[in-house]
Amino acid sequence: QVQLQESGPGLVKPSETLSLTCTVSGDSISGYYWSWIRQPPRKGLEWIGNIYSSGGSNYKSSLKSRVTISVDTSRNQFSLKLSSVTAADTAVYYCARQTYRSSSFVVDFWGKGTLVTVSS
Amino acid sequence: DIQMTQSPSSLSASVGDRVTITCRASQSISNYLNWYQQKPGKAPNLLIYAVFSLQSGVPSRFSGSGSGTDFTLSISSLQPEDFATYYCQQSYSSPYTFGQGTKLEI
Numbered sequence: 001q002v003q004l005q006e007s008g009p010g011l012v013k014p015s016e017t018l019s020l021t022c023t024v025s026g027d028s029i030s031g032y033y034w035s036w037i038r039q040p041p042r043k044g045l046e047w048i049g050n051i052y053s054s055g056g057s058n059y060k061s062s063l064k065s066r067v068t069i070s071v072d073t074s075r076n077q078f079s080l081k082l083s084s085v086t087a088a089d090t091a092v093y094y095c096a097r098q099t100y101r102s103s104s105f106v107v108d109f110w111g112k113g114t115l116v117t118v119s120s
Numbered sequence: 121d122i123q124m125t126q127s128p129s130s131l132s133a134s135v136g137d138r139v140t141i142t143c144r145a146s147q148s149i150s151n152y153l154n155w156y157q158q159k160p161g162k163a164p165n166l167l168i169y170a171v172f173s174l175q176s177g178v179p180s181r182f183s184g185s186g187s188g189t190d191f192t193l194s195i196s197s198l199q200p201e202d203f204a205t206y207y208c209q210q211s212y213s214s215p216y217t218f219g220q221g222t223k224l225e226i
Contacts (some may be wrong), residue, residue: 044207044219044220044221045218046218047215056158058214059215060214060217091204096162101175103150104151104154106154106155106169107154107209108166108175110163110164110165113198
């Protein structure tokens with residue numbers, strides 16, 4: 001069973017960079033897409049971007065100038081960096097695996113999520 | 121970006137009821153439509169993919185239908201554990217947008 005665990009600071013100051021890492025266990029990170037999805041308090045889900053295990057990434061256009069997703073296959077980890085954060089970036093951040101089921105690109109495994117608050 | 125609109129935003133129902141949730145895409149997404157269930161304080165779980173295919177372990181009371189721009193999730197006989205928030209998601213093109221969610225309440 002694949003398990004994902006987010007780690008990183010729960011509090012980030014405005015204008016600074018949010019950095020999170022996701023550690024994957026139970027399977028190799030190779031051969032899959034790995035995603036970050038966030039959920040502001042009491043709101044819906046927002047897909048931020050993903051990366052393939054070999055390094056090709058894809059981001060939501062409105063966040064593209066501030067987001068970097070990277071992968072470290074030797075550690076079975078992938079990471080999110082979001083720069084110049086504001087209060088609007090306060091959310092629960094989920095790391096997740098995306099894969100194809102009947103040609104549909106689904107999120108089939110999720111981390112438990114970590115709340116990141118942007119505040120001075 | 122493709123916009124996904126769910127209706128209703130919230131729905132009150134009782135155990136044993138049949139309920140239907142609708143999801144509309146701002147453009148045709150063929151059959152690239154998935155549904156997720158989220159319970160409070162938990163990560164979402166994949167319920168249905170490619171419109172109507174049930175994820176392993178999902179009870180058969182859940183079903184999906186639709187094509188193009190209009191899709192539905194139905195629950196044939198609500199059980200206590202089904203009270204949750206449901207999200208549709210399009211996987212036709214990046215960014216893989218979600219609907220705003222439908223909260224199913226007792």
